[in-house]
Amino acid sequence: MFKIMIVEDDLKLREIILENIRKWGFEGSAVTNFTDVLNQFLKFEPHLLLMDINLPYYDGFYWCGRIRSISRVPIIFISSRDSNMDIIMAMNMGGDDYILKPFSLEVLMAKINALLRRTYSYTEIESGVLQHQGVILDLKDNHLEYNQQGVELTKNEYRIAYILMKKSGQIVSRDEIMRGLWEDESFVDDNTLTVNINRLRRKLRDIGLHDFIQTRKGQGYIIP
Structure with a gap:
């Protein structure tokens, strides 16, 4: 079973995404302690990460960089920040995709499935x-x-x-x-x-x- 980790500060959105990925048969986990995302990542060992940019303490760019220093796990940024600079920064930090809020859950799941298939089908x-x-x-x-x-x-x-x-x-x-x-x-x-x-x-x-x-x-x- 694929494991997906959500790093999202919006509690309502976090729960909606969790519920949806579980309906698809994935195991989901959401970060609740934003001071120590890396250790939670290491403990859960996800196959894919959903990462917001605007987070308490340190932003998503910071945590993406920390995770990229030890792992090549696929990372999808989900953010309301729509400037070209934010999108370029996300890709340069090691993100694999970028989805703007608000987004369709169907589109999110299509992107998750496509990225998992590309990464783990062989x-x-x-x-x-x-x-x-x-x-x-x-x-x-x-x-x-x-x-x-x-x-x-x-x-x-x-x-x-x-x-x-x-x-x-x-x-x-x-x-x-x-x-x-x-x-x-x-x-x-x-x-x-x-x-x-x-x-x-x-x-x-x-x-x-x-x-x-x-x-x-x-x-x-x-x-x-």
């Missing part, structure tokens, strides 16, 4: 394996496995699979993939990427993976 472990939805990509020998069936990938096919699995849940542009393959997309024919994508898709279909790589017209590709 596992890259010390043995050199990338996993997503039962698909296992061996980072040592360009081997991909699904449902006890394996396929060998070429260097380019492996690199495409790695880039898309690493960013699962996000649309990756063709230019970004080409940069990952050849470092500078200006030196390659765009059709070359299409050939590699199609060849990889055929290999994936052969082991039962249909529509694993999806096209977003005019935007790029995504592994949802």
Whole structure:
């Protein structure tokens, strides 16, 4: 179960968010002692943090900086402060997203779910394996496995699979993939990427993976 920690001074809003995330099946905890947010963070060990900027004693920027010094946990700022400087500061301090108050609970939950999916839907472990939805990509020998069936990938096919699995849940542009393959997309024919994508898709279909790589017209590709 994912654990979400709320650092919000507004008691009513805090309780509303807590109730909502629990309805979604998450475990929630709200900070009540704003003099010691860091120790409460360490004790609860959340998978995601909702952080207001205006807090008693020290502001959200301060606590974001403290937490970033020891953790890469995703942080979403929720604030009524709408200046570009505040948003830029939040991102520069290590925030992953910024939501302006008042906000829709549906939008908040969509952002929480998207960020959790991007952060935790795959596992890259010390043995050199990338996993997503039962698909296992061996980072040592360009081997991909699904449902006890394996396929060998070429260097380019492996690199495409790695880039898309690493960013699962996000649309990756063709230019970004080409940069990952050849470092500078200006030196390659765009059709070359299409050939590699199609060849990889055929290999994936052969082991039962249909529509694993999806096209977003005019935007790029995504592994949802």
